[in-house]
Amino acid sequence: MEFSLKTKLVTGYGCLKKIGEIVQSFGVKKVLLCTDAFLLQTPAAHTIQRELEERGIGCVVYDQPQSEPTDVQCDEGAKFCKEQEVELIVALGGGSVMDQAKAMSAIVTNGLSCCQLDNVSIPKRMLPLICIPTTAGTGSEVTFVAVITNTKAQYKMTIMDSDHLSPDIALCDPALLATLPPRLIASCGIDALTHAIEAHTSVLANPFSSALALHAMEMISKNLKRCWSSPSDMQAQEAMLLASTMAGAAFINSDEGAVHAIAETVGVAYHIPHGTANSLFLPYVMEFNRRGNEHCYAQIAERLGGACKDSDDVENSRRAVCFVQGLIEKLEIPHFSDFSQVNPDDFEILAERAASNPMSYDNQKPIGKEDYIQILEDAYQNKKIYL
Numbered sequence: 001m002e003f004s005l006k007t008k009l010v011t012g013y014g015c016l017k018k019i020g021e022i023v024q025s026f027g028v029k030k031v032l033l034c035t036d037a038f039l040l041q042t043p044a045a046h047t048i049q050r051e052l053e054e055r056g057i058g059c060v061v062y063d064q065p066q067s068e069p070t071d072v073q074c075d076e077g078a079k080f081c082k083e084q085e086v087e088l089i090v091a092l093g094g095g096s097v098m099d100q101a102k103a104m105s106a107i108v109t110n111g112l113s114c115c116q117l118d119n120v121s122i123p124k125r126m127l128p129l130i131c132i133p134t135t136a137g138t139g140s141e142v143t144f145v146a147v148i149t150n151t152k153a154q155y156k157m158t159i160m161d162s163d164h165l166s167p168d169i170a171l172c173d174p175a176l177l178a179t180l181p182p183r184l185i186a187s188c189g190i191d192a193l194t195h196a197i198e199a200h201t202s203v204l205a206n207p208f209s210s211a212l213a214l215h216a217m218e219m220i221s222k223n224l225k226r227c228w229s230s231p232s233d234m235q236a237q238e239a240m241l242l243a244s245t246m247a248g249a250a251f252i253n254s255d256e257g258a259v260h261a262i263a264e265t266v267g268v269a270y271h272i273p274h275g276t277a278n279s280l281f282l283p284y285v286m287e288f289n290r291r292g293n294e295h296c297y298a299q300i301a302e303r304l305g306g307a308c309k310d311s312d313d314v315e316n317s318r319r320a321v322c323f324v325q326g327l328i329e330k331l332e333i334p335h336f337s338d339f340s341q342v343n344p345d346d347f348e349i350l351a352e353r354a355a356s357n358p359m360s361y362d363n364q365k366p367i368g369k370e371d372y373i374q375i376l377e378d379a380y381q382n383k384k385i386y387l
Helices: 015-024 043-054 071-084 095-110 182-201 207-229 234-251 258-270 274-290 294-304 313-330 344-355 369-380
Strands: 008-011 030-034 058-062 088-093 129-133 145-150 155-160 169-172
Touching: 008 015, 008 234, 015 043, 015 088, 015 129, 015 169, 030 043, 030 071, 030 095, 043 058, 043 088, 058 071, 071 095, 071 145, 088 095, 095 129, 095 145, 095 155, 129 234, 155 258, 169 234, 182 207, 182 234, 182 258, 182 274, 182 294, 182 313, 207 234, 207 294, 207 313, 258 274, 258 344, 258 369, 274 294, 274 313, 274 369, 294 313, 344 369
Parallel strands: 008 169, 030 058, 030 088, 088 129, 129 169
Antiparallel strands: 145 155
């Protein structure tokens, strides 16, 4: 068994103001702020720029990252980094921004293209990287993975290296989540829940990853609906941010499974955001995996608050699935059939691609093309799962 967490965590309300002293500790003179055009106009970006300026540290801005980053965008960003001769990157944003920052940073130090980093050991450590998440979902601030779309082959590459792609610092300030729209809170929250559930149920799960995953599930169950209903609830937002980070640390030390395999495939094909794509399939993959693994899902039901003391593992395992499907409904996340671009005629090829995704091999139990076709059909029909 191996467990690794190489990122230093700095958490707490208002901790963003520590960014200046943290960057200064690296002894660098020029920094790249990697964020998107919207976040660049927020107080968070202004705070970062001001704190750096007060310490005489130069800061250039790269505000091109968009949702679901591509290899082309990463190569362009890395070129900008080289031209500006930056020594450290500060990534302010959600998973897409942080993943792009990781890829850009590794491209700079290794002299390779983004596609050349796909599924290989990265030779050299990336530039120093400080990740500041503005959503509670991906856990990318502590993972050594960047998920980038290969524009030519139309699939999501996994750039991964535990030694050379872990962020140096994760600066987690719940104050940055106060203005998130409910729809984003919902999709990101279910993304974090998916990470926790798949980390615990993966064939590569271990006692440390499961401990983090189970605790993350409990925190998400207690706080996601609160955040969605009242984004200014800082106690709930802080709990969600910590849960997201825990789930990230959990899955990076085990793996994800069939939910991510099909969600990535469908996300690329239909341009559906990652968190939303996970929510479309999570209940149906849970129902598939639950059979034969009832005790595991009874544990999940207990952490989610959906278990019944007088019920056996079989019934409580169903309660876990019903709880998750009910939560997704309460959060008003769209159904698979709500996306007009979805075509059932595509399901066979989508299922084939998902079955060949490496994450399918680490799913809790063997899963193949026909199983994925059934999951796609159930999701498209918005099939209800009952006790």
